[in-house]
Amino acid sequence: GITRHYKFDIKLQNVTRLCHTKSIVTVNGQFPGPRIVAREGDRLLIKVVNHVQNNISIHWHGIRQLQTGWADGPAYVTQCPIQTSQSYVYNFTIVGQRGTLFWHAHISWLRATVYGPLIILPKHGVLYPFAKPYKEIPIIFDTFKLKVKPGKTYLLRLINAALNDELFFSIANHSLTVVEADAVYVKPFETNTLLIAPGQTTNVVLKTKPHYPNATFLMTARPYVTGLGTFDNSTVAGILEYESPLHSAASIRNLPLFKPSLPPLNDTSFATNFTNKLRSLASAQFPANVPQKVDRHFFFTIGLGTSPCQQNQTCQGPNGTIFAASINNVSFVQSTTALLQAHFFGQSNGVYTPDFPITPIFPFNYTKNPPNNTMVSNGTKLVVLPFNTSVELVMQDTSILGAESHPLHLHGFNFFVVGQGFGNFDPNKDPSKFNLVDPNERNTVGVPSGGWVAIRFQADNPGVWFMHCHLEIHTSWGLKMAWVVLDGKLPNQKLLPPPADLPKC
Numbered sequence: 001g002i003t004r005h006y007k008f009d010i011k012l013q014n015v016t017r018l019c020h021t022k023s024i025v026t027v028n029g030q031f032p033g034p035r036i037v038a039r040e041g042d043r044l045l046i047k048v049v050n051h052v053q054n055n056i057s058i059h060w061h062g063i064r065q066l067q068t069g070w071a072d073g074p075a076y077v078t079q080c081p082i083q084t085s086q087s088y089v090y091n092f093t094i095v096g097q098r099g100t101l102f103w104h105a106h107i108s109w110l111r112a113t114v115y116g117p118l119i120i121l122p123k124h125g126v127l128y129p130f131a132k133p134y135k136e137i138p139i140i141f142d143t144f145k146l147k148v149k150p151g152k153t154y155l156l157r158l159i160n161a162a163l164n165d166e167l168f169f170s171i172a173n174h175s176l177t178v179v180e181a182d183a184v185y186v187k188p189f190e191t192n193t194l195l196i197a198p199g200q201t202t203n204v205v206l207k208t209k210p211h212y213p214n215a216t217f218l219m220t221a222r223p224y225v226t227g228l229g230t231f232d233n234s235t236v237a238g239i240l241e242y243e244s245p246l247h248s249a250a251s252i253r254n255l256p257l258f259k260p261s262l263p264p265l266n267d268t269s270f271a272t273n274f275t276n277k278l279r280s281l282a283s284a285q286f287p288a289n290v291p292q293k294v295d296r297h298f299f300f301t302i303g304l305g306t307s308p309c310q311q312n313q314t315c316q317g318p319n320g321t322i323f324a325a326s327i328n329n330v331s332f333v334q335s336t337t338a339l340l341q342a343h344f345f346g347q348s349n350g351v352y353t354p355d356f357p358i359t360p361i362f363p364f365n366y367t368k369n370p371p372n373n374t375m376v377s378n379g380t381k382l383v384v385l386p387f388n389t390s391v392e393l394v395m396q397d398t399s400i401l402g403a404e405s406h407p408l409h410l411h412g413f414n415f416f417v418v419g420q421g422f423g424n425f426d427p428n429k430d431p432s433k434f435n436l437v438d439p440n441e442r443n444t445v446g447v448p449s450g451g452w453v454a455i456r457f458q459a460d461n462p463g464v465w466f467m468h469c470h471l472e473i474h475t476s477w478g479l480k481m482a483w484v485v486l487d488g489k490l491p492n493q494k495l496l497p498p499p500a501d502l503p504k505c
């Protein structure tokens with residue numbers, strides 16, 4: 001691989017959207033931010049210079065960061081934020097990954113405007129496991145026009161960088177072939193509609209019609225709403241337009257516009273069906289290395305709840321409480337220094353405790369209504385794993401308030417989605433149905449509303465790795481935790497020392 005240099009100047013920029021102009025935090029004045037393109041095996045050196053009043057940090061969502069946890073980016077987890085007029089060089093190599101990912105700010109709510117595509121092409125001379133597309137187009141949901149020619153294939157790299165909306169995506173009168181999810185190839189399958197949660201990416205092949213059609217086609221992306229959350233109903237639309245030499249721009253505008261029909265807002269069976277179709281290639285070239293034996297089993301409840309209201313807080317929760325979100329009844333409290341530094345220098349005392357509960361503090365029937373354990377406790381609790389532990393984690397939604405599905409994102413690893421279901425997870429029956437052959441491998445998975453999902457991963461990456469709901473509002477309420485993975489014995493199993501320019505708190 002080669003070394004690629006990028007410079008990200010964090011600065012304010014006036015942006016006009018729907019007739020309103022406002023000043024937002026951007027990278028290099030661009031919104032969405034610049035596209036990073038690299039090849040598998042390349043090293044990236046991205047210098048981030050902070051010219052704004054806010055603190056900043058950038059996360060390379062889905063990049064494994066083998067031995068380079070210092071470049072992962074979540075503020076107060078792997079680094080202190082980059083302060084005003086400071087800079088930091090993110091330095092990492094892309095090992096064994098290729099596909100569509102994205103990067104985004106990882107501090108407070110700044111990822112609303114600070115994000116962009118991160119495209120990893122295969123190594124030189126290595127082909128895609130599907131026919132070479134005529135053209136590749138990254139799409140980071142926003143209003144866009146897609147100009148195409150007839151009789152061609154286009155690889156659409158779809159990125160859901162939204163803060164809070166799980167999206168249906170569809171193009172009128174065209175079917176799509178899904179070939180990759182979260183930068184991992186899948187067994188290709190055809191569908192009219194896709195479901196993509198925040199933090200997820202999906203590559204699809206669009207085959208255009210053999211001849212110029214006398215129409216243009218609407219592309220829609222609309223939230224999938226399983227609860228009565230804070231979602232809006234807006235439809236982000238794009239237009240698929242055939243560039244016909246027979247039509248002038250004006251006559252194209254007069255062509256009939258076809259609209260796709262999307263599943264109903266809360267179509268859970270569509271969602272389940274779609275996720276069940278996602279399967280690893282599990283081929284000789286792209287094997288699915290699913291851990292077949294498990295060293296440690298974890299059962300996490302993922303839910304929204306309430307905690308007692310303190311003075312000076314706005315108590316929007318029921319009965320004078322505040323909304324809280326928790327994993328195993330623990331609502332994560334952000335540290336004031338970087339957890340990774342505390343771990344690396346053996347200074348965890350007073351920063352975090354290694355006692356994250358491996359099962360819920362108050363077990364109960366998760367399908368019962370009303371629930372009986374909505375209260376949470378606060379803490380900066382982590383799980384500590386020896387190097388190369390194989391982990392099975394079952395995440396059970398507790399459907400306590402509202403009922404969105406939670407897209408859980410794990411930093412530092414891909415995991416395999418070995419099983420999922422509705423209702424209470426049954427440890428005696430459900431594991432016998434797990435798919436250990438070709439499960440979907442990814443970095444973000446939806447914990448279904450009122451159901452559970454089981455994942456497996458091999459803890460072969462030393463460092464401190466954040467895991468959280470990719471709905472920004474739930475993260476801010478505490479739906480997050482972190483794993484510490486200890487060094488292994490061999491030199492290539494150890495976290496490298498921090499770079500000299502690592503920001504200080």
Ligand code: C2O
Pocket residue numbers: 059061074104106199409411466468470
């Ligand atoms: Cu894309 Cu920790 O997030």
